[in-house]
Structure formats: structure tokens, C-alpha cells
Amino acid sequence: MIRNLFFAALVAAFCAGLVAATIQQFRVVPLILHAETFEGEAGHSHDDAATADHAHAEATPAAHDHGDAAQWAPADGLERTAYTTLATVLAAAGFALVIGAVSMFANIPITFANGFVWGLAGYLAFALAPAFGLPPELPGMPAGDLAARQLWWGATALSTAGACLLLAKTRAGWAFAVAAALVLVPHIVGAPPAPEEASAVPAHLATEFAAVTLGSSMVFWLLLGTIFGKVNDVLAHRSLAQPAGATA
Amino acid sequence: MNTATTTVTNSGLSLSLSQRLIAGSLALMLGLTLLVGTGFAGDFRLHNGAHDTRHAMGFPCH
Numbered sequence: 001m002i003r004n005l006f007f008a009a010l011v012a013a014f015c016a017g018l019v020a021a022t023i024q025q026f027r028v029v030p031l032i033l034h035a036e037t038f039e040g041e042a043g044h045s046h047d048d049a050a051t052a053d054h055a056h057a058e059a060t061p062a063a064h065d066h067g068d069a070a071q072w073a074p075a076d077g078l079e080r081t082a083y084t085t086l087a088t089v090l091a092a093a094g095f096a097l098v099i100g101a102v103s104m105f106a107n108i109p110i111t112f113a114n115g116f117v118w119g120l121a122g123y124l125a126f127a128l129a130p131a132f133g134l135p136p137e138l139p140g141m142p143a144g145d146l147a148a149r150q151l152w153w154g155a156t157a158l159s160t161a162g163a164c165l166l167l168a169k170t171r172a173g174w175a176f177a178v179a180a181a182l183v184l185v186p187h188i189v190g191a192p193p194a195p196e197e198a199s200a201v202p203a204h205l206a207t208e209f210a211a212v213t214l215g216s217s218m219v220f221w222l223l224l225g226t227i228f229g230k231v232n233d234v235l236a237h238r239s240l241a242q243p244a245g246a247t248a
Numbered sequence: 249m250n251t252a253t254t255t256v257t258n259s260g261l262s263l264s265l266s267q268r269l270i271a272g273s274l275a276l277m278l279g280l281t282l283l284v285g286t287g288f289a290g291d292f293r294l295h296n297g298a299h300d301t302r303h304a305m306g307f308p309c310h
Contacts, residue, residue, distance in 0.1 A: 001263060002271045009275065020304075028304040073296035080300070087298035091286040091305060097279025104263075104272030127306055136306050149308035150288055213304055220305075 004235045005104065009096035012228035017092030020220035021085040027212045029084065031205055032139060033076075038200040039140035095122060096224055106165055112229040119225025121168075125161035127217035129183070133191030136213040140200040144192035156186040 074083040099122055103110045110118050130153045137143055163179035199206065263271075286298045287307035295302075295309070302309040 001267055002274060005271050005275055009279075024300065024304045029300050032300055032303050071292045071296065073299070083297045084300040084304075087286045087301035088304070090282050091298075091301055094279045094282030094286065097275040098283065101272040101276035101279060104268040104275065107268060131306050134306075134308060136303070137309065138303065139310065143308070143310060146308060146310065153308050154288075213306055217305060 004232070004239075005100050006097070008110075008228055008231040008235060009100040010093055011231045012224050013092035013094075013096040014089060015227050016096075016220050016224035017089035018085070019223055020092065020216055021088040023212075023216040023219065024084065024088060025081060028209070028216060029081075031209045031212065035138040035140050035201045035205055035209075038202070092220070092224065095126065095221075096228060099225070099228070102161070102165065106169065108168055110225065110229045110232055112226065112233045115225040115227070115229025116222060117168075117225070118229065119222040121161070121164035122225060123218050123221035125157050125164060127214060127221065129160040129186070130156050131210070131214060133187055135206075136210045138201050138206055138209050141206060142194045142197045142199055144194055148192040152186065152189075152191045156191075159183070159186050 074080040099110065099118055103118070108114075133156060134143075134149055134153060143149065159182045163182035166175050166179050166182070169175075285294055287302055287305065289295065299309065301307075
């Protein structure tokens with residue numbers, strides 16, 4: 001049973017993660033690479049072509065917690081693509097296991113019939129709601145304190161997910177009021193603001209990035225929920241079919 | 249056919265509370281570990297390796 005949960009989560013994560021990683025390579029990463037050419041334009045010397053593109057630490061030491069210029073980063077090209085693909089699939093596995101855990105705790109199985117709704121809820125909680133306060137951010141854009149943004153991101157995801165879960169369990173009048181409060185409170189509190197300084201990144205890159213990342217996240221989440229549910233259904237059928245097969 | 253479909257839809261509900269709690273806790277711990285590692289960890293190797301993923305999936309980076 002635990003094996004079934006992990007198997008379904010990992011299959012869904014692998015499939016949805018690979019699709020997301022493919023969209024990222026074609027539509028998202030080119031924008032990141034383009035933005036990095038503007039990052040730290042003041043005082044950044046391109047003395048080492050192999051590492052300069054990705055070594056933001058030496059470009060903008062003030063914006064980083066880790067200013068060591070000699071730190072490791074994957075080389076641009078195949079290595080960077082491989083690491084990004086791996087990281088996306090691992091993050092997908094993390095998301096899949098978390099919604100699998102929620103389905104266990106809440107006693108709402110993820111099926112092919114409701115997988116799309118699970119995916120939609122995941123998208124609202126982990127992509128759209130956090131992006132409402134912290135717009136998808138390209139390297140080189142001014143941003144507030146990292147720890148504060150991570151805290152707000154996590155709290156917003158948790159709060160929005162709580163609202164979705166509550167409405168999945170009950171449609172009572174009070175539940176709508178509580179869910180609305182859970183969704184709204186993080187935005188009334190407000191995300192940590194970005195400092196009032198000019199962005200090094202051109203606006204058209206930033207707007208395209210926001211649209212493409214939210215779009216690819218939506219594809220990722222809808223696939224994740226749907227495939228998760230499909231695999232769960234197949235596993236449930238198989239466990240039912242086994243005793244039937246023994247008698248036949 | 250009808251009984252089979254009903255059982256399938258309800259199979260997740262037939263798990264005992266302790267089974268669900270154990271499976272859920274294990275999945276939650278592993279899932280959060282993966283999310284923290286790919287999306288939040290400050291270690292420069294994890295940050296740089298997962299850099300483009302963090303930006304693409306909307307995690308706060310930098």
C-alpha cells in the first residue's frame with residue numbers, strides 16, 4: 001500500500017517532470033540565459049567565457065548569501081540541461097509525494113476522475129498564489145530578502161492548499177468563509193517587497209518569463225494530478241484482479 | 249462490472265487510519281526533503297545545480 005503510493009507518485013512525477021523540463025529547456029531557460037547577460041552589467045568582467053555566464057556570485061555579490069567566486073556550478077550546455085532536468089524531476093517527485101501524503105491524511109484518494117482537480121489545486125497553491133505576491137523572477141531582477149520571501153512563499157502555499165482541502169472536504173457556508181480567508185490573508189499581509197531600484201532585465205523578458213513559467217507550471221500540475229490518478233486506478237484494478245484471476 | 253468500479257473508487261477509503269497515517273507521514277517527509285533540497289536549500293551546490301529549476305518553478309531564488 002505504501003509501495004503503491006510511492007510508485008504512483010514517482011511515475012507521475014517522472015512523466016510530468018520530464019514534460020515540464022522539456023518546456024523549460026525550450027521556453028524558460030533561454031530567457032534565464034538572456035537575462036543573465038544583463039545581470040551585474042556594472043563591473044562584471046567576462047574574463048572566463050566558460051563560467052562567466054552563470055557565475056552570478058561574482059556579478060552581484062551584494063544580492064547573494066554566498067559570494068565565493070570559485071564555487072561550483074554546472075557548465076553551460078549539456079551539463080546545465082542535465083542538472084536542470086534532474087532538479088525538475090526531483091522537485092516533481094517532492095510535489096507528488098506531498099499531494100500523495102495529503103490524500104492519505106485527508107482520506108481523499110487521487111483517481112483518474114479527480115486527478116485533474118488535484119492538479120488544479122496544486123497549481124493554485126504552489127504556483128499561482130505564490131506568484132501573485134512574488135512574481136516569477138529572472139536573474140538580475142531586484143528582490144527582497146531571500147529568507148523572508150521563502151517564508152512567505154511557503155506560508156502562502158500552505159494557506160492556499162488548506163483552503164482547497166477544506167472545500168474538498170465540505171461545502172458548508174462557514175467553509176467558504178474560512179477558505180476565502182485562508183486564500184486572502186497572505187496577500188493582505190503582503191509578500192516581502194522588492195527594493196525600489198531599476199531592474200537590469202528588460203521588461204519584455206520579464207513579462208514573457210512570467211507568462212511562460214505560469215503556463216508550464218499549469219501543464220506540469222495538471223499532468224501530475226491526472227497521471228497520479230490514472231496510475232492509482234490501474235494499481236487498484238490490479239490488486240482487485242489478482243484474487244479474481246486465481247479463481248478463473 | 250458495477251461492483252468492481254465501486255470497489256476501485258473506494259479502495260483508497262478502505263485503508264485503515266494507521267495505514268494512511270504511516271504512508272502519509274513517510275511520503276510527506278520524503279516529499280518535503282526533496283522540495284527543500286531542490287527549491288529552498290542555501291547550499292551553493294544545491295542552489296547552482298537546481299538554479300534554472302528554481303526560477304522556472306517560481307521558487308524564490310537569489
